[in-house]
Amino acid sequence: MSSKEYLVDVSAYQNTSMASYHAHGATGIIVKGTEGTWYRNPSASKQIASAHHYHMWVHMYHFANFGHSVHQAKLEAQACLAEAKRLNISKKRYLWLDWEESTQNYIQGSRSVNTKAILAFMAEIKKAGYKVGLYSGAYLLKNNVDTREVVKKYGTCLWAASYPSSGVADFDVFPSMNGVAMWQFTDNWHGLNVDGNVALINLHYTDEAKGKATKKPIEKPKPKPVKKTGIVYAPVINHNPNWKIRLLDSDGHYTKYIKTNTRWKYFDFKTIRGMKCYKIGTDTQWVPAKYTKIIE
Incomplete structure (x- = not known):
């Protein structure tokens, strides 16, 4: 007791x-x-x-x-x-x-x-x-x-x-x-x-009576809706206006290049070869996000 x-x-x-x-x-x-x-x-x-x-x-x-x-x-x-x-x-x-x-x-x-x-x-x-x-x-x-x-x-x-x-x-x-x-x-x-x-047992007390209020589970913040379209800007790299950015296809193969100091509408994004990439054209035109900035 x-x-x-x-x-x-x-x-x-x-x-x-x-x-x-x-x-x-x-x-x-x-x-x-x-x-x-x-x-x-x-x-x-x-x-x-x-x-x-x-x-x-x-x-x-x-x-x-x-x-x-x-x-x-x-x-x-x-x-x-x-x-x-x-x-x-x-x-x-x-x-x-x-x-x-x-x-x-x-x-x-x-x-x-x-x-x-x-x-x-x-x-x-x-x-x-x-x-x-x-x-x-x-x-x-x-x-x-x-x-x-x-x-x-x-x-x-x-x-x-x-x-x-x-x-x-x-x-x-x-x-x-x-x-x-x-x-x-x-x-x-x-x-x-x-x-x-x-x-011989505790007849009366509840958790509330003991000051042990039941803890409410912590609610995780709901994720913000992901925006899958917008405008990206490809800035000049290393102060060289002739520098170009190489694109990838959806399977991770390198394809053609785009010029810097240009803007592109993107339609989707995903990870390719460990990099976040934006789709700026067909399925062969994914630009690595590390070379761009979202401006809209």
């Missing part, structure tokens, strides 16, 4: 002010947004506003009531997304699925059917453009969910709860499992009656 970043998860049972959590070092919150298709956290807006006031990152979680029902999982995902939109949760953050045992959430289905429903929920969240993760107790994740399938599809995305007796993030008793992005290590962080979590 590159850095210890602490977050608290809050519901209507916690304060609407994040001041005390921030004062004790929390840099972010995971706010309960929804449960099933019927519940919205009445304190969420104020909790989010307070978190923003203290410059804390804001993620959201949904408390599952769908058990192993794929159909119900999709309905709950839509309810979750609607609330995330209403609360203006950034799509750079996570929407977490809290899938744990409750009177409303049946967990006794097979690992296969449980996982299928969980993945159905997560797929809807991902499709909407959010980062997505799965929360539960470490024991339940190991025994009731095929976390290999979840991690295979969504990478390091598990938020595992496992409480050491010390109540602190003691990595000697960290819940050993693959794909853990965040560890909930206490339900009474600093005696504040709030869950304490430590991030």
Whole structure:
């Protein structure tokens, strides 16, 4: 883990002010947004506003009531997304699925059917453009969910709860499992009656947030259109008005001569025998550019 970043998860049972959590070092919150298709956290807006006031990152979680029902999982995902939109949760953050045992959430289905429903929920969240993760107790994740399938599809995305007796993030008793992005290590962080979590991966930062703006590829200047016609001047060479310039044909054979101190219209140019030449007549009349100047 590159850095210890602490977050608290809050519901209507916690304060609407994040001041005390921030004062004790929390840099972010995971706010309960929804449960099933019927519940919205009445304190969420104020909790989010307070978190923003203290410059804390804001993620959201949904408390599952769908058990192993794929159909119900999709309905709950839509309810979750609607609330995330209403609360203006950034799509750079996570929407977490809290899938744990409750009177409303049946967990006794097979690992296969449980996982299928969980993945159905997560797929809807991902499709909407959010980062997505799965929360539960470490024991339940190991025994009731095929976390290999979840991690295979969504990478390091598990938020595992496992409480050491010390109540602190003691990595000697960290819940050993693959794909853990965040560890909930206490339900009474600093005696504040709030869950304490430590991030094992970088949950928040983007390149822009780090000041690493994506570099735009350097565009090469477009070449200027080549002018293939014009007028060339053959100046006097070595101050000798009798000096003549020998022409070439297109295959590089020398042909006739032209006088200096003359002007010629050219119709094309190309390299012949390693020299740039201008065509001033037929295909047997190419004058070496080194003996001329373009004047028009």
